[in-house]
Amino acid sequence: MQAIAKINWQKYPYTAIVVPGAGGSDYVTPLSAAGRERCALAADAYHADKAPLLIVSGGFVHPSQTHFSEAMEMKKALIADFGVPESAILVDPYARHTTTNMRNAAREIFRYHIPTAKPVLVVSDASQIHYIASTIFADRCLKELGYMPYRLVRSESDTALVIEPSIESLQQDPIDPLDP
Numbered sequence: 412m413q414a415i416a417k418i419n420w421q422k423y424p425y426t427a428i429v430v431p432g433a434g435g436s437d438y439v440t441p442l443s444a445a446g447r448e449r450c451a452l453a454a455d456a457y458h459a460d461k462a463p464l465l466i467v468s469g470g471f472v473h474p475s476q477t478h479f480s481e482a483m484e485m486k487k488a489l490i491a492d493f494g495v496p497e498s499a500i501l502v503d504p505y506a507r508h509t510t511t512n513m514r515n516a517a518r519e520i521f522r523y524h525i526p527t528a529k530p531v532l533v534v535s536d537a538s539q540i541h542y543i544a545s546t547i548f549a550d551r552c553l554k555e556l557g558y559m560p561y562r563l564v565r566s567e568s569d570t571a572l573v574i575e576p577s578i579e580s581l582q583q584d585p586i587d588p589l590d591p
Contacts, residue, residue: 412523414498414499415464415523415524415525418463418464420463420526420529422460422463423460423461423462423463423529424461424462424529425461425462425529425530425531425532425573426462426463426464426520426525426526426527426529426530426531427462427463427464427465427466427501427516427519427520427525427531427532428453428456428457428461428462428464428465428466428531428532428533428534429465429466429468429512429513429516429531429532429533429534429574430449430450430452430453430465430466430467430468430485430533430534430535431449431468431469431506431509431512431513431516431533431535431539431543432446432449432467432468432469432481432482432485432506432512433445433446433448433449433469433481433535433536433539434446434469434481442481442484442485442487442488445536446469446481446484446485446488447488447492448536449485449534449535449536450485450488450489450492450493451493452534452535452536452570452571453465453467453489453493453495453534454489454493454494454495456532456534456571457495457499458494458495461532462531462532463499464499464500464501464525465489465495465499465500465501466500466501466502466503466516466519466520467481467482467485467486467489467500467501467502467503468481468482468503468506468511468512468515468516469481469482469485469503469504469506469512480504481506482502482503482504482506483502483504486500486502501519501523503515503516503518503519509539509542509543509548510548510551510552510555510556510560513533513543513552513560513561513574514552514556514560514580515580516531516533516560516576517560517561517576517577517580518580518581520576521576521578521580521581527575527576530564530573530574530575531561531573531574531575531576532567532571532572532573533571533572533573533574534570534571535570536570537569537570540566540569540570540571540572541569543572544563544566544572556584557582557584558577558579558580558582559577559579560576560577560579560580561574561575561576561577561580562574562575562577
């Protein structure tokens with residue numbers, strides 16, 4: 412929080428880089444190849460001064476009963492392998508799927524008073540970026556969450572989207588015991 416308060420937001424085109432998690436396929440690999448690829452994309456954007464913060468999102472999801480949090484493992488890799496300082500990484504260890512990745516990242520932005528006057532960059536592999544930008548995903552958000560946790564601004568590339576977080580993301584679901 413101290414680092415966030417000192418950020419010169421005018422220096423960056425985006426306020427944050429959101430990195431949705433990617434679970435593994437076995438119980439011994441802490442970070443999947445897809446998760447590592449997403450970290451590389453996020454680190455490239457961070458080192459290119461696209462945004463001062465990264466928000467990694469993903470819980471203890473895949474495989475079922477795993478001991479590894481996608482977000483925590485991405486944070487470790489970003490620090491150890493990609494040279495991102497710990498003070499530039501916010502962690503959401505609760506998301507269970509893409510809808511909650513996007514909702515929880517929006518919540519982090521509002522919770523930590525990250526400015527919303529500028530957009531946010533979402534980085535991931537091309538298939539997930541295409542999915543997040545699709546009407547299929549929008550319909551899923553509306554069905555599962557009851558709202559869209561963001562507004563799509565534009566597609567930046569095959570691996571990046573520009574969004575604006577929605578204040579509606581702060582709405583908690585009282586019947587979902589896993590809604591943080």
